[in-house]
Amino acid sequence: MTKAGPRVLPVYVVLPPRTLLLDVAGPVEVLRRANVEQDGLRFAVRYVGPAASLVTSIGLTVTGIEPLPQALPDEAMVMVVGSVEQMLGDQGPDAAETEAGNQAIVDWLRRRVGPRHRLVSICAGALLAGRAGLLDGRPCTTHYSDCETLARLAPRARVLENRLYVEDGLVATSAGVTAGIDLMLHLVAEMVGPAVALAAARALVVYLRRAGGDPQLSAWLEGRNHVHPAVHRVQDAIAADPAHPWTQESLADVAGASPRHLSRLFNDHTGMTLPDYVNRLRVALAAQLLGHTRLDMESVAERAGFASTRQMRRVWRVYHPTSPKAARGLGNA
Numbered sequence: 170m171t172k173a174g175p176r177v178l179p180v181y182v183v184l185p186p187r188t189l190l191l192d193v194a195g196p197v198e199v200l201r202r203a204n205v206e207q208d209g210l211r212f213a214v215r216y217v218g219p220a221a222s223l224v225t226s227i228g229l230t231v232t233g234i235e236p237l238p239q240a241l242p243d244e245a246m247v248m249v250v251g252s253v254e255q256m257l258g259d260q261g262p263d264a265a266e267t268e269a270g271n272q273a274i275v276d277w278l279r280r281r282v283g284p285r286h287r288l289v290s291i292c293a294g295a296l297l298a299g300r301a302g303l304l305d306g307r308p309c310t311t312h313y314s315d316c317e318t319l320a321r322l323a324p325r326a327r328v329l330e331n332r333l334y335v336e337d338g339l340v341a342t343s344a345g346v347t348a349g350i351d352l353m354l355h356l357v358a359e360m361v362g363p364a365v366a367l368a369a370a371r372a373l374v375v376y377l378r379r380a381g382g383d384p385q386l387s388a389w390l391e392g393r394n395h396v397h398p399a400v401h402r403v404q405d406a407i408a409a410d411p412a413h414p415w416t417q418e419s420l421a422d423v424a425g426a427s428p429r430h431l432s433r434l435f436n437d438h439t440g441m442t443l444p445d446y447v448n449r450l451r452v453a454l455a456a457q458l459l460g461h462t463r464l465d466m467e468s469v470a471e472r473a474g475f476a477s478t479r480q481m482r483r484v485w486r487v488y489h490p491t492s493p494k495a496a497r498g499l500g501n502a
Contacts, residue, residue, distance in 0.1 A: 185299030251293030412474030
């Protein structure tokens with residue numbers, strides 16, 4: 170039997186006149202790294218727009234842009250990026266030509282983007298999505314300098330300020346420029362797993378973070394906002410098998426450091442102790458087992474690396490205000 174190939178997700182990056190280049194390069198680089206790190210889901214990126222070429226925000230000309238397609242595959246991702254008023258060298262189309270290109274995008278978005286498509290706006294790309302009515306009735310955000318404009322262009326949208334990004338179902342919007350990287354890392358974590366997002370973030374030497382109003386980072390992502398390779402090796406080993414009977418000595422071997430030096434490194438770079446990190450991941454694993462399986466409490470404790478249900482409950486109380494029993498059947502632990 171031949172092995173099935175990876176699932177392919179079409180990604181249409183919509184380029185307006187005066188495209189802000191970082192809005193494109195940052196999020197798409199996350200997708201490229203995700204393709205490198207795994208082969209279960211292939212992000213197939215295409216660049217589309219109202220013109221075959223354009224001058225970007227930094228004066229670099231981009232060519233080979235495909236026309237806005239007449240139809241979109243079901244479940245495709247449409248990424249609308251931002252543009253700038255003043256460009257490096259003050260090149261690019263005049264105001265009338267710029268508006269004509271923007272209006273062509275707005276009309277296309279209104280006609281072609283449906284409820285099964287994933288819409289992602291980066292920075293001022295939200296202004297085009299808002300003009301198309303795609304943010305009506307939704308919480309959303311954009312660059313802080315454009316929030317008032319978005320509220321005026323899309324009066325039925327609920328514009329939230331001081332957010333890195335906002336996700337509402339299949340519609341996600343982000344604040345200025347580098348926040349698009351944050352949003353795409355978050356989406357990659359949702360679609361192909363936090364380990365892939367972590368690997369992409371490390372390759373790009375950026376932090377994994379969330380907007381202020383979003384839930385806190387899961388235990389699998391906590392303590393990862395650093396670039397120390399030895400500490401990451403230890404975290405990767407623990408995350409791969411939280412139930413393993415880890416000791417300070419065995420983890421020091423993974424790090425290639427003495428137990429005392431590893432303890433200091435881990436505290437300095439993660440803000441927590443090694444035992445605390447192990448316990449957080451074991452509790453997270455127990456929560457997943459409780460929410461997604463019918464295993465009894467004793468089996469959950471054993472599979473999560475606890476010596477007994479009593480120990481699991483004691484450690485659980487450190488991180489959760491409710492009992493393990495409350496996580497049973499939640500399905501989203």
